[in-house]
Amino acid sequence: MTRRLPVWTVTRHAVLIAGALVILMPFIWMISTASKPQTEIFSSHLHLIPEHFALWDNLRAAFAKADLWRFLLNGLIVTVSVFTLQLLVALPAAYALAKLRFLGRDTLFALVVFCILIPPQATAIPVFLLLHKLGLLDSYAALILPFSISVFGIFLMRQFFKTVPDDLIDAARMDGISEFGIVWRVMLPTAIPAVTAFGIFSVVAHWNDYFWPLIVLNSEYLRTPPLGVANFRNNEAGTDYGPLMAAAMVVIAPLVIAFLLAQRRFIEGITMTGIK
Amino acid sequence: MAAIELSAIRKSFDRTDVLKGIDLKIEPGEFISLVGPSGCGKSTLLRIIAGLETQTSGQVRIDGEAVDGVRPSARNLAMVFQSYALYPHLTVFDNIAVPLRMRRLSAAQRLPLLGRLIPSRHRTERGIREDVERVAALLEISPLLSRKPGQLSGGQRQRVAVGRAIVRQPKAFLFDEPLSNLDAKLRVHMRAEIAQLHRRLKTTFVYVTHDQAEAMTMSGRIAVMIDGHLVQVGKPADVYDNPRDIRVAEFVGSPKINVLPGMVRADRGVEALGRPLELSAAAAAGACRICVRPERIELGGGPFAGTVTHLENMGAEAFVHVGCDGMVIPLVARIDDPRRLPEIGAPIGFGFAADAVRAFDASGKRIETTPRLRVIQPREPALV
Numbered sequence: 001m002t003r004r005l006p007v008w009t010v011t012r013h014a015v016l017i018a019g020a021l022v023i024l025m026p027f028i029w030m031i032s033t034a035s036k037p038q039t040e041i042f043s044s045h046l047h048l049i050p051e052h053f054a055l056w057d058n059l060r061a062a063f064a065k066a067d068l069w070r071f072l073l074n075g076l077i078v079t080v081s082v083f084t085l086q087l088l089v090a091l092p093a094a095y096a097l098a099k100l101r102f103l104g105r106d107t108l109f110a111l112v113v114f115c116i117l118i119p120p121q122a123t124a125i126p127v128f129l130l131l132h133k134l135g136l137l138d139s140y141a142a143l144i145l146p147f148s149i150s151v152f153g154i155f156l157m158r159q160f161f162k163t164v165p166d167d168l169i170d171a172a173r174m175d176g177i178s179e180f181g182i183v184w185r186v187m188l189p190t191a192i193p194a195v196t197a198f199g200i201f202s203v204v205a206h207w208n209d210y211f212w213p214l215i216v217l218n219s220e221y222l223r224t225p226p227l228g229v230a231n232f233r234n235n236e237a238g239t240d241y242g243p244l245m246a247a248a249m250v251v252i253a254p255l256v257i258a259f260l261l262a263q264r265r266f267i268e269g270i271t272m273t274g275i276k
Numbered sequence: 277m278a279a280i281e282l283s284a285i286r287k288s289f290d291r292t293d294v295l296k297g298i299d300l301k302i303e304p305g306e307f308i309s310l311v312g313p314s315g316c317g318k319s320t321l322l323r324i325i326a327g328l329e330t331q332t333s334g335q336v337r338i339d340g341e342a343v344d345g346v347r348p349s350a351r352n353l354a355m356v357f358q359s360y361a362l363y364p365h366l367t368v369f370d371n372i373a374v375p376l377r378m379r380r381l382s383a384a385q386r387l388p389l390l391g392r393l394i395p396s397r398h399r400t401e402r403g404i405r406e407d408v409e410r411v412a413a414l415l416e417i418s419p420l421l422s423r424k425p426g427q428l429s430g431g432q433r434q435r436v437a438v439g440r441a442i443v444r445q446p447k448a449f450l451f452d453e454p455l456s457n458l459d460a461k462l463r464v465h466m467r468a469e470i471a472q473l474h475r476r477l478k479t480t481f482v483y484v485t486h487d488q489a490e491a492m493t494m495s496g497r498i499a500v501m502i503d504g505h506l507v508q509v510g511k512p513a514d515v516y517d518n519p520r521d522i523r524v525a526e527f528v529g530s531p532k533i534n535v536l537p538g539m540v541r542a543d544r545g546v547e548a549l550g551r552p553l554e555l556s557a558a559a560a561a562g563a564c565r566i567c568v569r570p571e572r573i574e575l576g577g578g579p580f581a582g583t584v585t586h587l588e589n590m591g592a593e594a595f596v597h598v599g600c601d602g603m604v605i606p607l608v609a610r611i612d613d614p615r616r617l618p619e620i621g622a623p624i625g626f627g628f629a630a631d632a633v634r635a636f637d638a639s640g641k642r643i644e645t646t647p648r649l650r651v652i653q654p655r656e657p658a659l660v
Contacts, residue, residue: 170328171361175440176349176378189365 034058034245041241058246062232065243068250070221071228075254078143078224079203085148086202087195094157095183099169109158115151121211128215142216143224147206153198160194161187200262207255225251277304277479278339278447280325285334287320294320296504298334302448307474307481309491312501313527321501322450322484327351338447349378354441355450358457360433362425368436369408369421375444376404411443431462438473448480455490467494488528492516500524522636525567531595534573534607538566538635546635546645549602551579554630559643567634570595573609575618578627582607585621589614598624 028048033041037054040047062068096102097109127146128137136142164187172186188195210226217223223231229251232244280302287295294317302308310318323329325336327348336343343351354375362371377386384390385397412418415435425433434454441449451470455463471494474481485491491498492512499509502523508515519525525533538548540562546555548566557564575596582600594614597606609626611617618624635643 165359165361167357167359167361168363170323170326170348171355171357171440172363173328173348174326174353174355175375177374186363189363192365 030245030248033241034249036242038240038242054242055246058242059250061240062243062247062250065240066228066231066247067221068228068247071223071225071251072254074222074228075207075225075251077140079206081140081144082147082206083199083202085144086150086153086198089149090153090157090198091188091191092180092183093154094161095179095187097154097158098161099164099166100179112151112154112158116155124212124215131216137216138218138222140222143213143222146212150198150202153202156198157191157194160191164190196262200259203258204255279304279337280448280480280482281335281337281340282321282325283335283337285321285324285336286332287317287324287329288332294504295324295331298501298506300499300506300509302480302482305478305480306497307471307483307495309483309485309495309498310501311485311488311491311498311527314486316501317504318484318486318501319452322355322452322482325482326353326355326450328355352444352447353450354444354446354448355452356434356437356441356454358453360425360437360454360457362433362436362440364425367422367424368412368417368428368439371425371436372408372411372439372443373404375440376407379444380404407443408439411439414442415439430458431466434458434466438470442473442477446479448482449477451481451483451485453485454483455485456487463490470494489530492528498528500527502527518642519567519634520642522565522567522640522642525634525636529569531570531608531610533567533569533634535605536566536568536607537602538564540564540635540643545648546633548633549580549600553633554648555633555635555645556648557635557643557645559635559637563638564643565636567636568628568632570608570610572628572632573607573626574628575609575611575624575626577625580626582624582626583621584618584624587617587620589617596624598626 032048032050035053035055035058036050037052037057040050040052040054093112097105097112131137131142131146136145168186168190169182172182177185207224208226209224210230213222213224213227214230217227220231229244229247232247233239280300282298282300282302285295285298286293298321310321312318320329324331327343327346327350331344338351338353363374366374380400380403381391381397382394385394385400391397408421409418412421415438417432417435417439420428420432420436425436428436434457437454454470455466458466467490470481470483474494481495483491483495495512497509498512498515500507500515500523502521508520508524510518515524516528519528522535526535536548538546538553540546540557540559542561544556544558544561546553546557546564546566553566575598580600582598584596585599585606586597588595588597591614594611594617596609596611596618598609599606607626630645630647633645635645637643
């Protein structure tokens with residue numbers, strides 16, 4: 001087939017390469033700029049490969065200018081805490097919605113689905129006021145607590161739990177495992193693919209979140225990575241593009257590495273949400 | 277070993293009644309099969325005994341004690357499921373060990389990592405290991421202990437499921453169609469193994485199946501359930517020979533019992549297909565159904581006539597399908613010697629002995645029949 005129609009194969013690849021270029025260009029530009037000295041960045045002729053390789057200088061400047069390690073650590077604390085809390089809430093909730101029979105279950109589930117439709121910006125101000133009243137603004141709690149309940153997570157896990165056979169749960173009950181025990185000892189281990197997929201979505205979303213940390217934070221030491229990078233731009237001395245791009249590289253590196261390690265799971269997660 | 281007593285068990289889901297008043301006494305140490313067509317409520321009844329389902333009304337007693345509202349694990353029964361229901365993330369060893377760990381270890385000792393620090397856990401774990409290995413040896417799955425269920429064949433998973441059930445020596449075993457996921461050959465083999473297991477353990481076995489052959493071959497007693505009712509309980513041979521209801525007669529036995537249209541005359545004489553039989557019935561006049569097992573049909577002569585429509589040669593035996601006027605479904609007769617099969621399409625005569633007849637009235641209840649006192653003429657030898 002492909003041998004008979006090389007024209008079609010060539011066109012197909014040309015289109016795909018063009019698409020890939022559009023998506024990759026900002027990244028390539030970022031790496032290119034991060035590797036150039038200041039003078040080359042502002043030069044009028046366009047070139048991707050820097051004449052003087054200045055990546056190390058820019059990185060050093062970036063780390064000197066702001067506490068990037070601190071931002072990365074903040075990102076780690078926030079994403080891990082958010083994901084852990086989300087699991088603590090979503091798994092039992094999803095189990096109840098998928099496998100227990102109780103009055104109003106379907107209504108509750110309809111509410112969960114409905115909540116997915118609400119954009120987070122819509123509830124931002126009430127949540128902000130709530131945190132203000134509680135005196136939690138400008139703290140890790142302000143970054144973590146509002147996201148501890150993920151309706152998307154409940155929905156995703158519930159759909160997955162639906163596919164776990166009832167016999168398995170009954171067997172666990174006969175063996176003497178309590179209902180909460182079933183969630184952690186039986187459902188969680190069988191749902192590892194779904195948990196991984198959800199974990200990737202959750203971590204990526206909260207690592208990259210710019211909107212919410214910008215609203216609730218003042219202190220520099222609490223800043224998450226995207227906020228920390230943006231800090232370079234706001235400096236009064238003018239935007240220093242080389243170190244800014246170097247910092248951006250540092251900030252996205254953990255996600256890229258994590259993605260490469262968990263690539264297969266990530267695709268699994270996307271195809272799974274595509275089915276359900 | 278436990279006696280299980282069910283009294284007036286009813287169960288409805290929404291508005292449909294699944295169980296309509298079940299009374300059953302299961303003796304300690306007996307092997308009883310709950311058998312019936314799919315949807316008759318037998319699995320629901322088993323789940324009520326297990327405590328996985330709550331009955332709408334009625335009472336379950338285990339060893340004389342009412343267990344209503346008692347958690348499934350506290351009833352100390354073990355169950356083997358149709359899908360085996362093994363924990364996919366645990367090895368065979370851990371699967372079998374789960375019920376022991378849940379019982380013998382405290383909640384603190386079961387904690388991952390931290391639990392290992394508690395000193396007494398080590399001793400308990402050793403006891404658990406010994407018990408699991410003993411059961412594995414009994415079921416001949418010792419080499420599989422370190423594998424995951426995904427790496428096992430259907431028969432091996434079945435054994436692991438049985439192992440998980442027997443390891444904690446429960447009061448009774450509940451089996452929910454445990455063989456229906458296996459292929460035909462393995463099923464026959466496992467049938468024998470489960471029967472042997474019962475002889476060895478001498479514990480109460482409650483076995484649910486829709487396969488009447490399984491029920492007939494394994495159990496001490498069978499309880500036939502149809503449409504939410506317990507229609508007949510008795511020894512397999514007794515249920516086969518003396519069905520109290522036409523639904524039981526039709527469900528038990530393969531191929532199915534032959535049903536001929538008949539009637540009870542005003543003088544209590546019985547007719548089948550319009551011909552008088554040497555029987556009188558203890559019932560009022562009216563339409564009835566005359567049932568005869570395939571092995572009791574005598575081909576090659578007799579008062580009835582039909583045409584051979586189909587032959588099934590099984591090797592050691594053969595079944596002849598005979599179509600005759602007045603019957604929608606062809607009659608099936610068994611021949612012991614398949615070398616003497618008639619031709620398809622050939623006319624054939626048939627008859628049956630008076631004591632082979634089981635008659636049922638219009639509502640399906642059994643009618644008692646007695647042979648009429650008349651000299652029976654010797655029949656000509658069968659010519660096929």
